Amino acid sequence: xxxxxxxxxxxxxxxxxxxxxxxxxxxxxxxxxxxxxxxxxxxxxxxxxxxxxxxxxxxxxxxxxxxxxxxxxxxxxxxxxxxxxxxxxxxxxxxxxxxxxxxxxxxxxxxxxxxxxxxxxxxxxxxxxxxxxxxxxxxxxxxxxxxxxxxxxxxxxxxxxxxxxxxxxxxxxxxxxxxxxxxxxxxxxxxxxxxxxxxxxxxxxxxxxxxxxxxxxxxxxxxxxxxxxxxxxxx
Amino acid sequence: xxxxxxxxxxxxxxxxxxxxxxxxxxxxxxxxxxxxxxxxxxxxxxxxxxxxxxxxxxxxxxxxxxxxxxxxxxxxxxxxxxxxxxxxxxxxxxxxxxxxxxxxxxxxxxxxxxxxxxxxxxxxxxxxxxxxxxxxxxxxxxxxxxxxxxxxxxxxxxxxxxxxxxxxxxxxxxxxxxxxxxxxxxxxxxxxxxxxxxxxxxxxxxxxxxxxxxxxxxxxxxxxxxxxxxxxxxxxxxxxxxxxxxxxxxxxxxxxxxxxxxxxxxxxxxxxxxxxxxxxxxxxxxxxxxxxxxxxxxxxxxxxxxxxxxxxxxxxxxxxxxxxxxxxxxxxxxxxxxxxxxxxxxxxxxxxxxxxxxxxxxxxxxxxxxxxxxxxxxxxxxxxxxxxxxxxxxxxxxxxxxxxxxxxxxxxxxxxxxxxxxxxxxxxxxxxxxxxxxxxxxxxxxxxxxxxxxxxxxxxxxxxxxxxxxxxxxxxxxxxxxxxxxxxxxxxxxxxxxxxxxxxxxxxxxxxxxxxxxxxxxxxxxxxxxxxxxxxxxxxxx
Numbered sequence: 001x002x003x004x005x006x007x008x009x010x011x012x013x014x015x016x017x018x019x020x021x022x023x024x025x026x027x028x029x030x031x032x033x034x035x036x037x038x039x040x041x042x043x044x045x046x047x048x049x050x051x052x053x054x055x056x057x058x059x060x061x062x063x064x065x066x067x068x069x070x071x072x073x074x075x076x077x078x079x080x081x082x083x084x085x086x087x088x089x090x091x092x093x094x095x096x097x098x099x100x101x102x103x104x105x106x107x108x109x110x111x112x113x114x115x116x117x118x119x120x121x122x123x124x125x126x127x128x129x130x131x132x133x134x135x136x137x138x139x140x141x142x143x144x145x146x147x148x149x150x151x152x153x154x155x156x157x158x159x160x161x162x163x164x165x166x167x168x169x170x171x172x173x174x175x176x177x178x179x180x181x182x183x184x185x186x187x188x189x190x191x192x193x194x195x196x197x198x199x200x201x202x203x204x205x206x207x208x209x210x211x212x213x214x215x216x217x218x219x220x221x222x223x224x225x226x227x228x229x230x231x232x233x234x235x
Numbered sequence: 236x237x238x239x240x241x242x243x244x245x246x247x248x249x250x251x252x253x254x255x256x257x258x259x260x261x262x263x264x265x266x267x268x269x270x271x272x273x274x275x276x277x278x279x280x281x282x283x284x285x286x287x288x289x290x291x292x293x294x295x296x297x298x299x300x301x302x303x304x305x306x307x308x309x310x311x312x313x314x315x316x317x318x319x320x321x322x323x324x325x326x327x328x329x330x331x332x333x334x335x336x337x338x339x340x341x342x343x344x345x346x347x348x349x350x351x352x353x354x355x356x357x358x359x360x361x362x363x364x365x366x367x368x369x370x371x372x373x374x375x376x377x378x379x380x381x382x383x384x385x386x387x388x389x390x391x392x393x394x395x396x397x398x399x400x401x402x403x404x405x406x407x408x409x410x411x412x413x414x415x416x417x418x419x420x421x422x423x424x425x426x427x428x429x430x431x432x433x434x435x436x437x438x439x440x441x442x443x444x445x446x447x448x449x450x451x452x453x454x455x456x457x458x459x460x461x462x463x464x465x466x467x468x469x470x471x472x473x474x475x476x477x478x479x480x481x482x483x484x485x486x487x488x489x490x491x492x493x494x495x496x497x498x499x500x501x502x503x504x505x506x507x508x509x510x511x512x513x514x515x516x517x518x519x520x521x522x523x524x525x526x527x528x529x530x531x532x533x534x535x536x537x538x539x540x541x542x543x544x545x546x547x548x549x550x551x552x553x554x555x556x557x558x559x560x561x562x563x564x565x566x567x568x569x570x571x572x573x574x575x576x577x578x579x580x581x582x583x584x585x586x587x588x589x590x591x592x593x594x595x596x597x598x599x600x601x602x603x604x605x606x607x608x609x610x611x612x613x614x615x616x617x618x619x620x621x622x623x624x625x626x627x628x629x630x631x632x633x634x635x636x637x638x639x640x641x642x643x644x645x646x647x648x649x650x651x652x653x654x655x656x657x658x659x660x661x662x663x664x665x666x667x668x669x670x671x672x673x674x675x676x677x678x679x680x681x682x683x684x685x686x687x688x689x690x691x692x693x694x695x696x697x698x699x700x701x702x703x704x705x706x707x708x709x710x711x712x713x714x715x716x717x718x719x720x721x722x723x724x725x726x727x728x729x730x731x732x733x734x735x736x737x738x739x740x741x742x743x744x745x746x747x748x749x750x751x752x753x754x755x756x757x758x759x760x761x762x763x764x765x766x767x768x769x770x771x772x773x774x775x776x777x
Contacts, residue, residue: 197618198618217626222630223623223626225656226655
């Protein structure tokens with residue numbers, strides 16, 4: 001896809017005021033915007049227009065909620081999905097992320113936050129080489145050599161245990177994406193450990209001690225309360 | 236088949252009481268034989284007439300132990316032994332001398348008279364003792380009733396007394412909530428075997444008729460009830476006990492069931508009196524419980540009403556002012572915005588945004604609190620690092636707010652069982668509070684440390700301290716500031732906006748975590764300021 005063409009975003013929400021505000025905000029940022037007010041319409045438009053990204057509210061009318069739309073979309077598309085959820089829908093949020101949604105925002109949110117998340121999601125899919133195949137990862141003074149399984153901080157090799165390295169690899173491969181506890185546990189430990197969040201917390205703690213400047217205020221591996229972690233390469 | 240089994244059951248039930256009766260009639264012959272043997276040994280030093288010296292005490296002992304009838308039997312046996320063994324002609328029941336016959340007759344009269352007096356005295360003592368025990372029990376029960384003990388405790392106590400006083404095998408209280416048809420088993424004491432199926436039915440019958448059943452040998456109500464149950468084969472010996480309906484203020488409170496004595500004897504009239512009196516106490520206790528519950532419900536309703544009222548006043552004050560600000564700014568932007576300089580427009584937009592943020596914070600707090608209070612938001616606990624939670628809480632603050640917070644942990648922190656999101660909410664509320672109520676640019680301290688069990692190395696939990704350099708808390712406000720919609724006196728000065736909900740939310744969450752939270756001022760020798768201390772236990776009870 002040409003980078004000159006306007007990128008198209010499909011916004012799905014049943015509240016017209018929110019749709020209007022999002023359309024105005026996103027169009028001001030130079031995106032083309034399609035809207036849908038129900039799950040069924042969202043799937044129709046997604047098939048007809050194939051947008052570059054979809055912003056999806058969890059609560060939708062007509063019996064097909066955001067979770068179901070997410071599941072159906074992932075059957076044929078890898079387009080980034082940004083979930084909008086209200087207070088108290090933590091479980092649904094995590095379920096959507098586990099189903100393959102890329103990110104979430106809790107209502108009410110600011111437009112700044114939303115555009116930052118949209119930019120990050122689109123950048124991931126349109127980066128020259130998909131990040132999942134790059135042999136090297138570099139951010140600030142941190143460098144990871146995926147081929148030799150080594151990590152460096154300010155050119156100094158970090159002494160990481162194999163588990164810590166695997167967590168770091170998984171987080172950086174998904175940089176700027178929320179990864180759920182379950183996703184990390186599945187990838188690093190295997191499916192039978194997917195509920196052991198405490199285990200993960202201990203190792204994340206150790207990892208932060210080694211790579212963060214101030215482990216008490218982590219800036220790289222940030223906690224997404226109740227959901228998981230995000231490796232942040234944006235300010 | 237079932238019939239024969241029941242018969243066997245009846246035989247088994249009968250067995251203990253007949254054995255008991257047989258044992259009772261062993262006393263007279265044994266005592267008489269013992270006395271005869273003793274007199275035989277002492278024959279060399281005593282005359283035949285002196286036998287009365289030995290036989291009379293024996294009769295008195297028998298009267299004391301077994302009552303008048305046994306004593307009379309004993310005296311006849313003694314008389315026969317005396318005549319047979321010690322009065323000539325020996326080993327026959329005949330007599331040589333008239334004066335022997337008179338001696339025997341006088342002995343008989345004296346023995347019977349003494350036995351009668353002794354037995355009567357003994358019986359009176361026993362009665363007095365029983366009465367005393369009865370009165371003590373009743374006094375204890377009425378004392379317990381006048382004190383603030385729960386109905387459950389009181390019933391347990393009554394049941395124990397009934398078992399002691401009347402020898403009841405078990406004691407059960409069925410509680411009735413509303414209609415007599417809805418009886419539920421409230422408390423069972425000493426019921427070893429499972430209750431017979433008919434118990435509940437009998438209890439219901441007693442409650443419906445409003446009279447106790449089971450007292451006396453043949454109660455028509457009892458028989459009717461049994462007949463109704465189509466268990467005609469049940470013998471009277473098989474009575475399961477008595478059923479006393481409990482009425483207080485003409486309201487059916489329940490049924491007291493006292494299990495039959497294990498020895499098969501019926502309850503005496505004294506027992507009946509004790510049972511009926513204690514049943515009255517039980518009725519009062521149950522009724523009081525119901526009243527207390529109703530009072531609590533009324534209180535809860537009243538509180539809910541008060542909450543609604545304060546919510547209304549909050550809506551009118553706290554929600555209206557940001558809404559008004561937003562409307563004014565937005566409308567003037569729409570009307571005159573085009574004529575304004577760009578920075579004026581920006582200012583106006585910024586104020587709209589600021590008020591909207593304030594509004595959403597308020598709505599979030601309200602929603603969180605109502606979800607917590609309705610029990611819809613129970614903490615989902617897993618092992619958390621409080622330092623990580625604190626970092627998340629700091630992330631929720633704005634950049635300049637976060638810069639004012641001095642955060643450090645003292646030593647190693649153990650993980651604690653907690654709901655991550657809820658504790659983030661507590662810490663960020665405490666921090667926001669401290670930032671709001673202290674001078675601009677003054678630091679706010681957040682200190683985490685492990686708490687140990689007293690005198691042990693084991694961790695009790697983790698505490699978090701949030702300290703500011705503000706005016707502190709007015710004396711007497713340390714507790715009320717955790718109440719909903721309470722605004723401290725110091726807070727009313729100055730342009731501080733709050734919801735009066737943040738600390739109430741903290742309190743609700745911390746209580747749901749079985750933790751503690753308190754507010755105090757810094758000690759006078761140190762820098763002025765308020766100090767909030769949160770303690771979370773390491774583990775949550777299951």
